[in-house]
Amino acid sequence: MAKRVVITGIGIISSIGSNLPETIDSVLASRSGIGKLKYLDTFHRDEYPFAEVPWSNSQLAEFAQLTDLAGYSRNALLGLIAAKEAFAHARLDQVPRLRTGLISATTVGGMDRCEIYYKDFLTNDSKNQYIDVYDCADSTEKIADLLGIGDYVTTISTACSSAANALLLGARMIRSGKLDRVVAGGTEALTSFHVNGFNALKILDKVPCRPFDANRSGITLGEGAAYLILESEEAARAGNREVFAELKGYGNACEAFHQTASTPDGKGAYLAMERALKIAGLKPSDIDYINAHGTGTDNNDIAEGLAIERLFNGTIPKVSSTKPFTGHMTSAAGSAEAILSILCLTHRMILPNLNLESPMPELSFTPVRELISDLDVNVVMSNSFGFGGNNTSLIFKKI
């Protein structure tokens, strides 16, 4: 019998707050984090809006209580802050240690430093302490060392579904009895690398992203980090601690269609959601709310919307994309949106799909446009889809 997996701690930093309480304040006030770039240096800085975390690296180092910034990427700093918050939120320092893992996700690791120092790496030796922050494991190992986690440590990169797959693996490791606790989530710093990549693909919106709007024209890049503490039900009993939700289901499917596009009818999205329901033992009508991937690209929103229509045929739950709050946090989007979905359970609300003016004519449903409060929300689904057709869907249930 598979063990139940519950969530006992949450940590998040993004353009809408440096921690969980600030994040809650922002979403309750329908306050978006999208605006002008302040810290990232890119040619495209005035061309597009971004959801940048509004603190410099030295301020982030202070939040993380680091005395020396040297050798730290922004990616690692963001990750340290959110993972530390989650760890403290679950009060894991106050209960006996059990087998604990760290499963972290990122798409370009310490690229935020390497893209700046690349020339130095090649032509002189002044920035060599940043050479080893290039790869994806660097931030993970810094978090593991800070939290003293060593029983299982790994890093996942499946583009924009990375952190959702970190949660998925964490849940599987606990269900199968291999670990008792997992710190799972993702971290991503804005980079010129990403800005130029998405710009070359012509999928950045010149105004703040408008998921599921007929006039949408792309994504707004964001950054940040988000981690959750997953525990087996037994492990969570230690120390009279609060349990926020159960991670009830997960599904992973591959579009196998195109490196950067979804099938027109969202086959991968459909399969991921269907598999998550199956693992959860739930019917489509049991889902109260879907936190959609909803990037604001032409292709994603139509494919995801049609997949939702097909799977939830006749019983379409409330739907919204929260990317107009946080921007697209790419590898960290999966865990950040899992947290926003869980807040809907704990705070009895449905978050709005901001910036939606003209609903898509192709879809029979319209996402939620205003915050709904005082509503019983029992089961939520969170979708994360990535380049390469790596699609993952998660289901959380109220405890």
Next chain:
Amino acid sequence: MTAFINGIGLISPQLTTDPAVFLPEIVEYTADYLQAINPNYKDYINPIAARRMSRLIKMGITSAKIALSDAGCQMPDAIITGTGLGSVEDTEKILSGMNEGEQLMNPTPFIQSTYNTISSQIAITLNCHNYNSTYVHRAFSFESALQDAMLQIEEGMADNALVGGIDEMTDNHLQITRKAGHWKMNPVNNLTLLSSGTQGALAGEGAAYYLLGNQRSQSTYCTLSDVKTIYHPKDTEELETSILSFLSFNGLTIDQLDAVIMGYNGDILFDTVYNELGSGIFMQTQKLWYKHLCGEYYTSTGFALWLAANILKHQLIPAAIKVNNLPSDRLQHILVYNQYRNVNHSLLLLNR
């Protein structure tokens, strides 16, 4: 949880792409790093599709196809890749391009630079909608992929899984990471690597895919009984304790091991770990090594697993990989032990 190794595809600096033969000869190099020998990719990938693919992706798809055909499998239930660095070549194209100016960037290198491209390109080639994931944790990358696959099989979610470890090296990346102390500063002869007496490893690259299954088949090499990663043990004693408890968890004692394949890479700073174990818990064990054949890279255990599986299948230890020479009759249990910079340690246990 035990999985059967039912198919292998390996592209490496040695002659390894034909599953029917086992190290017919050893390729000798004197080089800055060991480059994989490219097979004729046109035999495996549609030339029109191949034209846009970087070499890493071609290596991945080709080794995956060899593994599937070796196992007689058309459609795996899961595709899981481990890659420490992903597409270095495409990432460098973007970084150099950005140095030239951010106005006119080509999207293709960006599309290919994401670490999950290899797994997803294999899925596209096979039209496979099943579970698909990618692990990117230094010298845990391939091990994490194997653990995920074995868990899929244990959970009953998959009858078989295609699992790979793949990394590439480029001149630029070698030049940069040399400055961080990873590699030898001058070309070395791969066959005399162990006696180099200098710091830094000999870099390499390769692509290894495996078809793991829950059933024995005609193509079965051996079983992969268990995989473990050990993060940053505080000393050799803690490491030895972890290795012994791993063996004991799998019902084995150290003297039942017929061989241990160790990850010596010629770096005198870090080979001391192997030397300590070699004169410690592995004192009486037949010790083998492999990185003179494939070089050091984050997913080099993809090569070591191929060696171990073939040793068990052919009941033969090639002389070129022996560190010591003990008599052996039946080869039943092999342990692969690797570590990178004394941080990422891993164990793979294989049984005949």
